[in-house]
Amino acid sequence: MLNRRKMLGWMTAGGVAGGAALLPSALTAGAAPAEVDHTGHTAAAGAAEPAARRSFGVTQFTQVMPVPQTLTPVKRADGTETYRIPIQTANFAFTPGKPTPVRTFGGQFLGPLIRAKTGTPVEITFCNQLTAASNVHLHGGHNPQVSDGYPMDLIQPGQSRTYRYPNQQQGATLWYHDHSHGTEAENVYKGLHGFYILDDDAEKGLNLPSGQYDVPIMLRDAQIDADGALVWPNFAPDRTTVLTNGVVAPYFPVAARKYRFRLLNTGNERGFRLTLGGLAMTQIGSDGGLLPAPVTRSDITFTSGERVDIVVDFSNQPIGSKFVLSDVSGPVLRFDVTRTASDTSRVPATLRPLPALGTATVQRQVTMKFDDSGNVGLVNDQAFDVNRVDFQVKRGATEIWTVTNTDTVWGAPHTFHLHLEQFRVLDRNGAPPTPDDAGRKDTVLIMPGESIRVQATFTEYTGKYVYHCHFLDHSAIGMMAQMEIVP
Numbered sequence: 001m002l003n004r005r006k007m008l009g010w011m012t013a014g015g016v017a018g019g020a021a022l023l024p025s026a027l028t029a030g031a032a033p034a035e036v037d038h039t040g041h042t043a044a045a046g047a048a049e050p051a052a053r054r055s056f057g058v059t060q061f062t063q064v065m066p067v068p069q070t071l072t073p074v075k076r077a078d079g080t081e082t083y084r085i086p087i088q089t090a091n092f093a094f095t096p097g098k099p100t101p102v103r104t105f106g107g108q109f110l111g112p113l114i115r116a117k118t119g120t121p122v123e124i125t126f127c128n129q130l131t132a133a134s135n136v137h138l139h140g141g142h143n144p145q146v147s148d149g150y151p152m153d154l155i156q157p158g159q160s161r162t163y164r165y166p167n168q169q170q171g172a173t174l175w176y177h178d179h180s181h182g183t184e185a186e187n188v189y190k191g192l193h194g195f196y197i198l199d200d201d202a203e204k205g206l207n208l209p210s211g212q213y214d215v216p217i218m219l220r221d222a223q224i225d226a227d228g229a230l231v232w233p234n235f236a237p238d239r240t241t242v243l244t245n246g247v248v249a250p251y252f253p254v255a256a257r258k259y260r261f262r263l264l265n266t267g268n269e270r271g272f273r274l275t276l277g278g279l280a281m282t283q284i285g286s287d288g289g290l291l292p293a294p295v296t297r298s299d300i301t302f303t304s305g306e307r308v309d310i311v312v313d314f315s316n317q318p319i320g321s322k323f324v325l326s327d328v329s330g331p332v333l334r335f336d337v338t339r340t341a342s343d344t345s346r347v348p349a350t351l352r353p354l355p356a357l358g359t360a361t362v363q364r365q366v367t368m369k370f371d372d373s374g375n376v377g378l379v380n381d382q383a384f385d386v387n388r389v390d391f392q393v394k395r396g397a398t399e400i401w402t403v404t405n406t407d408t409v410w411g412a413p414h415t416f417h418l419h420l421e422q423f424r425v426l427d428r429n430g431a432p433p434t435p436d437d438a439g440r441k442d443t444v445l446i447m448p449g450e451s452i453r454v455q456a457t458f459t460e461y462t463g464k465y466v467y468h469c470h471f472l473d474h475s476a477i478g479m480m481a482q483m484e485i486v487p
């Protein structure tokens with residue numbers, strides 16, 4: 001039966017409908033079809049939205065973009081950096097002067113920024129001060145099962161849990177977020193997300209823009225009501241407010257020099273397709289770290305959970321010039337060139353070679369879709385069951401998984417996210433991967449009817465890890481499965 005609520009969710013909130021052409025006509029009858037491009041955006045949802053409604057009274061480019069605050073370890077001892085972060089409610093004003101309760105790491109809507117170094121373990125004790133269960137997953141991290149934030153390993157209210165991250169992986173823009181079974185969508189939507197940036201010495205040696213010129217930017221959407229409150233229903237039909245580091249269409253003063261921007265999409269069910277007012281974006285990294293070489297991009301598409309690291313060179317731009325970073329739904333951020341600054345950073349022609357692919361010995365098939373009611377998410381035709389192991393993987397194995405979006409009934413885009421290992425996209429619909437698929441990846445978009453092949457090698461750790469659609473509205477209703485890695 002047609003579930004109108006969910007249809008609207010896909011059509012507008014995520015900006016992720018399959019497009020009129022991809023939607024069976026029986027379904028388009030129930031919900032107004034929107035203009036959609038191949039990225040999974042509902043162009044109409046944001047673009048046609050009157051600016052005042054989209055921004056709830058906030059005039060665009062009037063607020064400075066905040067940057068996440070770097071957290072200082074409470075202790076550095078025995079080669080380990082120790083942090084303590086409460087999971088707590090806080091008030092945050094999406095609309096100036098109208099604070100509203102959100103769920104946060106450390107009282108900050110953006111979450112404190114953890115800056116870790118490859119080779120130096122980090123231990124974080126999260127203390128849950130909410131009245132609901134939570135837990136924490138380090139997205140993109142290569143971590144022991146006990147520290148992976150397995151959905152059933154909950155931190156009950158009043159309890160705390162210590163996660164240990166060995167950081168034996170190369171530099172990358174990672175992020176941490178709630179992963180509590182069935183409530184991850186709500187918790188992340190309400191603010192349980194933060195950056196975790198891993199630096200390594202080889203990357204430092206490249207002399208890419210760093211320090212204040214290395215800026216994390218979190219993009220997500222939200223539904224804000226007239227009182228400034230954050231509205232939560234799963235599949236909210238009206239998540240038309242785009243937040244850039246928590247603010248609607250802010251501006252960010254920059255010097256006429258090179259910057260590194262680490263883009264992270266924490267939207268529950270949302271793609272962005274970004275352009276930068278005619279300026280080139282030089283992509284240097286994706287989910288799992290640096291690309292082998294910089295790639296000039298005129299537009300970049302990324303969906304929930306993905307990261308894109310870019311360098312933008314403002315050095316030839318006169319003071320007073322302005323460049324707008326726009327999504328297909330409208331402007332998300334304006335860079336204002338306000339000063340000069342010296343710049344000894346560079347973007348070398350080669351960054352870091354990708355590891356050799358290895359020979360795969362196991363092939364698997366994964367399908368993703370909703371059931372016919374539209375209320376249950378399925379992986380290989382089954383909803384997530386914590387008591388069922390879907391794939392048994394031999395530690396050390398290299399495998400190729402063919403992941404297909406079989407959602408022909410609902411025409412919904414899905415994403416594929418694998419815990420524990422970065423993978424590589426071998427091909428997409430039999431054709432070479434797109435620039436959005438490049439490098440070491442842990443999350444990719446798969447449009448209805450599309451099929452990708454990914455290859456991963458499962459090293460070091462054993463135990464149960466999940467893989468799922470990273471549209472958290474979908475994973476929360478079952479679109480998740482688990483593998484058990486065995487010695």
Ligand code: C2O
Nearest residue numbers: 137139179305417
């Ligand atoms: Cu970003 Cu299983 O999650």
Ligand code: CU
Nearest residue numbers: 414469471474
């Ligand atoms: Cu999905």
